[in-house]
Amino acid sequence: MTDVSGTPILEAPLAEGATDQHMVLNMGPQHPSTHGVLRLVLEIDGEIVVRLYPEIGYLHTGIEKTCEAKFYQQVVPLTDRVDYLGPMANNLCYCLAVEKLLDLEIPQKAQWMRVLLAELTRLNSHLIWLGTHAMDIGALTVFLYTFREREDILRLFEAISGQRMMTSYIRIGGLAMEPPLDFLDRVQRFIRTFPEKIDEYSNLLTGNPIFRNRLMGVGHLSSADAVALGVTGPVMRASGIDFDLRRDMPYSSYEKFQFRVPISTDGDVWARYLLRLDEMRESVKIIQQALDGMPEGAIKADAPKIVLPDREKMKTQMEALIHHFKIVTEGFAVPAGEVYQGIESGHGQMGYYVVSDGTAKPYRVHMRYPSFATLQALETMCRGRMLADVVAVVGSIDIVLGEIDR
């Protein structure tokens, strides 16, 4: 039962019709353009890629197994570490799933704050993609610019949660604490200048002939292949599939926001580049709407046995102190059942499948992360193309190995 079928790739026979010119080339797991620890085994004919085989698992930490040994609320910090470039999106997806099991009503303000933070996270994720993607192609300057703005976003995260990257700010039942008084003003200041910054990146890259030649017509993925291989997010939309969970299956009040979902039918690396720039502009619009219409009210659900009480109440009210003690030491029981909650993260469709057996610890937490499926399409995009294009294609699918290996 434990035996493994198939052959390790390095011992596998070469592709059919292979000549003496075929060779097997190892790329990674320490190659700088693989964005972490992705290992690619390539069979090449001269400089043409014949086969490509991604070898993953170097970052596997067994997070799903760890979740089963923790209380529901203790899983939130674990989710930060899965897609480490989009912490708030992870928190949001997990919390929405558990809230669905609990049938919890989340206050309006918390929902709008979650939208605002999810979009800031998307900007954060896209900025890292743009900087590293351009750097892979050889345009080193852009990285310095995008990381300048990313630093602003991380300062906002630090202001609201006390942590730059592992925020754990979105909690089951709402948010961890009230945002600081000047937080919305600071977001407004950031948003006011950010569209100019996108133009600045575009000025550096869009007209650059080297960048254009490296990207245009490279890594083509048809819409049929995108669906068949489970590709989601910007890569899928650049291949002409018009689907975005924020618009089509809204969660956390996204249905109250007006935004456009950028689509392209070209399906190449260039289309993905332009589409993500467009997505950043739309995210700015969503954040602006969230700031303008931010409702008043509570940031936590009215569920004292599930949501931790305010510190002030805990120190002055006996009931709150008891609830706090019970939640921290015993957790809270979640009704038995199974739910799947999907959200649109920066990379594509993220999903949490949570199974409860009625106790205070999740029976099973499965994480569907977009990069895992997108990686399957890499061979389709690279086959028959030049070896140097592999770097451009890997950059364009915007993978994070933390979410692939979990």
Place this chain on the structure above:
Amino acid sequence: MGHANTLVGKAAVMEGLPDHPAVTAILAWSPEALTDAKFDRDELTLTIAPEEIRAAAAAVQAAGYNFFEDMTAVDWFPSSPRFQLSYHILSHAYKERIRLRVLVEETAPSVASITPVWPAANYYEREVFDLFGIRFEEHPNLRRILMPDDWQGHPLRKDYPVEGYR
């Protein structure tokens, strides 16, 4: 929020959701293959007989559930049947998701691979094979994906300790 209608059992779902495209597609294809059904928390779960999963996947695909989103397993140790496979299938047209559920016995667990229907299931089935030890017949490359090739055991099984074997 509020889940006013929860439907438990095949008969209740057939009565409560008679026009649901996935339910009608499965019933039109093979009513016996649908062994159980549930509509809970706005999610439809259709339990399929293990030997029919590939044909069921093809039936819902033809009915408009065009996108394979996710697949994983749950270990109900020590219950029998021990394993549950959950396939999450999305429809871009209906903007809706369904769950196909398959129960698998403990001894030599094995089901047909759905990679002929959705190539996207390739990595997901490898992951379930790796972490749960469930085999997928006719899978093109059934090898461990996350754990090392020479690893002993399947970590996500419930009888595998969280700290691993020391």
